Amino acid sequence: MTMFRTLYGMLALCTLLLAPRTLPAQAAESLRTAEGTQRALPRAPRLPRTAFLENRTLVAAQLSPAGDAVAYLREKKDSRGLWLLPAGGGNARMLVGSTQADQLMWSRDGRWLFLRASRVLSIVGVDGRTGVRVPLGGTERRRVMKLDTSQPAAVLLGERVRAGTGERWRIVRMDARGQRTLLREDAHWIHDVALDAQGRIVALARFEGDHDALYRVRPDGTLREVLRLRPMDRLDLLGMQADGSLLMAGNPGGNFRRVMRLDANDRLQTLHQDPRGEADLDEVVIDPRTQQPLAASYRSTVAATYGIGDAQAVVADIARKLPDRDIGLQAGSGPYARWLVSERAPTLRDPRWYLYDPRNGNLRRILDDPGITANAPKEATLAPKIAIDYTASDGMRVHGFLLLPPGVDPARAPLVAQVHGGPINHFRAGYDGIAQFLANRGYVVFQSNFRGSTGHGRSYTFASNGDYGNGRVQQDIVEGVRWLLAQGIGDADRVGIVGHSFGGYSTLLGLTFQPELFKVGVAGAPPADLGWSMRWLVEAGDQGDLPDRSLRHTLQALSLDATDRATYTRLHAQSPLVNAGKLQRPLVIIAGGADRTVAIREVIHYTATLKALGRPLTLLVEPGGAHSPVDPIPREAYIFAMETMLQRHLGSPAPEPPGQRLRAYLRENLRLAGPEFAEFSSHQRRNPLLTDNSDAQE
Known part of the structure; x- marks a missing residue:
């Protein structure tokens, strides 16, 4: 979940837990200020439990490539409908009255919408025409890979085909009318591909059996390896440039996930990374016409969105209009097309949506009728999420968050440590229903992004050294609680x-x-x-040896592979x-x-x-x-x-x-x-x- 700079700022609070030392004066003052401010507020009214069940009225919203319309999925009573809102003004109209889709994509020509549900892909024309329906999953393990931006209206599908006693994997283009074109068949699972302007696969990332690798694809279909990826390296192919360079997002060759370009000579360049040097890239915005990066968002610590290149002024203007907020962006095609903006915060259960006009800087609220915004808790009743860090007993800096209930003396309040799942995951600074529910009931809530969490760079994830029993990872959580108690936060x-x-x-x-x-x-x-559970997950669970990335090899890299007797014995004993x-x-x-x-x-x-x-x-x-x-x-x-x-x-x-x-x-x-x-x-x-x-x- 995301981070942004709140009214109280980031608390860079560092101390040794087993050998306490004085906090830096500025950090201690920030902590006292945050405590005092929250304590001086009136107590929040006790809200009903159901207020914290995150709203699903507005499921998804997507801006058209031209920036002239917003398509959105909306729950209403027992049905979910697809609606289309003109960006220039006017009433929304319903395109589909009932759908199970929870994701949507526009075709490049803006004439079709691809609706993705867990088991089916449906295609709908903006003029009301009905396109094809394609089953997903099944024995073919069919999945939607991405929009095919080389074609007016097509998506790329990944599929499995049987080959004797084995299996092979296909990349198929399917247009809005269901016409299929086989682009590649491979013995290996292909994670991602990049296409040139003619729709030919020119690069692909695939799983090689014990590692991932990035390849250039020659005109005759043969491959040339460009990058061999390390365990837990992640790579997304965002587009192919006219000069032969590849636009990518990932962390190959570095610690943090960032926006990168692989030039025509296969030299890796960083286009943008977190200026604070502590967070992974969370999201990158691409111009639908030029396929150039426009903005990058980082949300693992202080959430911030930065413009790239010519889009810097636009992004900075939007950020000024929504200060201290986490903003999500979608761009239309061209310098004068509208942008779709979502405003998010720990104190906003549901995002607020706007259209931004770069011609005049106007930011106009949309999708705010009572049927969408009803029953959302008022911001004043919720607790801000404060970014903190603390120093573990071995000297490592550990990240986390703190929620202080309004109007409550934190020294006298009960303290609840909330631990995230995964463990390959992390808490973000956005809205968290469980945390806000607990804060509304008067609890101070501590969320530790202990070592081994994602979002703070590859080395932070690997710093766990597989010690997920009653060891270093658990110690990070325990020491964070004890550190908070030592600062007068929480009743011991x-x-x-x-x-x-x-x-x-x-x-x-x-x-x-x-x-x-x-x-x-x-x-x-x-x-x-955990030893038995990890072994079961690999051998029998639905996250076992999947073709998209072997869980077994991921666990091996993290020293969590319980099919290894020593690892199993260690985890089992603890x-x-x-x-x-x-x-x-x-x-x-x-x-x-x-x-x-x-x-x-x-x-x-x-x-x-x-x-x-x-x-x-x-x-x-x-x-x-x-x-x-x-x-x-x-x-x-x-x-x-x-x-x-x-x-x-x-x-x-x-x-x-x-x-x-x-x-x-x-x-x-x-x-x-x-x-x-x-x-x-x-x-x-x-x-x-x-x-x-x-x-x-x-």
Whole structure:
């Protein structure tokens, strides 16, 4: 998630945790200013839980290549429609009344829209014509790669074809009427391609079996290797220039992801990178006509967007009009075409949308009718997200965020450490529904982008050295909490830990190995034995050895490949499962019954182990649920369970009573109810999953 400079600025707060030293005067003053400002504000009104379920009224919005129209997907009651808004003014009109699409792309000629859903690609004309529908996924593993900008209206598809007992991979061009053209067939999975003006593939990036590589494609189809990529190197091909150079985004040959050009002589040049030298490139804006880069955004620390080349003045003007905001940009074709601007912030649940006219500098709000903006919390009721950093006990600088509830004395408030999933992921500075929900309930929220997180450069990710058990990564989180307490932030007697997926695993670690610090935990979809979980993921999970990038090799690079006996033994020995007897603190676990990322059998086995030991525990399982809850009631149940658990053990006002549907859901799906949830379990039914260990992990 993204970062930007808030009213309070970035707090560059550095200290050694095990050997405390005085904070630099300026950083200490910034911290005191932020605390004082938040404490002096009136207490935010207590908002309903449902206010923090992120709004899906406006699903996606895209500017046409000419900048003369905005297409958007909008939820309305039980349907999702495709709408078209003229950029010059006038009313929007509906093109499609019902679609499951959640992404859309314009054709280069602006006459067609490609609507992508999880299982189908639909093509719709702006004049109301209906194009073809193409199934995605399936045995062909068909996927949409990108828009084909060499053609008036076409996309590139990646597909699998059987070849005897093996498989091969095709790149296919498909136009708006369904006409297919085979561009290349290869024995290797191709990540990305670049096309010349005639539509010929001139470069490709593919997986070679133990590494990725970038190739130039000769006119006869043969390949010439240009770059051999290191583990965790990422490369996106953005376009081909008239002089034969390739425009790219990625981190080959460097630490941070950036905008690059590979010239005709295969010399790699950096066109733009984070001026602060601490964040990866998050997004790059390309001119739809010239295919030149116009802007670059960095959101891992302080979110900022910079213009490139002739677009510098335009981007700077937009940024001045939306100060201290995270801006997302889409450009029309040509110097006088309109731009589509999204305004985002930690205190904005839903982005605000504008059209910017470079001819006069006018910034006009759009897509703001009550049906779209209804029920969004007012900004004054939400907590700003403050960027912090701290120095770990081994001297490494660790990044993170802090949310201080308005009108609350942080020294007297309970503190909750929220741990992100992945672990190859990171917290961003944008809106976070869980964090804002907790802050609204009076909790100080700490989000650590511990070493091993992404977004802060390749070396930061690899700094974990595979120590994802009860080791260095967990220590970053623990030391961050202790550092905050030492600065007078949070009540040391009321500290909790919450997280989902890897964050759930970290929650189990915290309650198991740091019970003197963490008094309660909420774990969503937690792997209780990371060694077993990583091995299962590779061998049986739906993120196993996928052709797009072998998970096994990624895990090997991160020293997390549990098919290696030494790695498995190390992670297993440090796991919450093996050390279940040490857990004494109250815990609630929330899981999906059909999770293909963290096996439900692993969650059930751990739960049964704790139950047999008589440990305090609640288990809530969504029948048929995947890795994260999607539907409204399971999502509300998730935060209700979190609020109930934290309130009982850290203190805060009692949760608002659940409605009839939520109460029924809890009664049906609480597989094990601790004392905090006794009212939803009038009788503790015998659950064979918790009393029979026949499905125990091997």
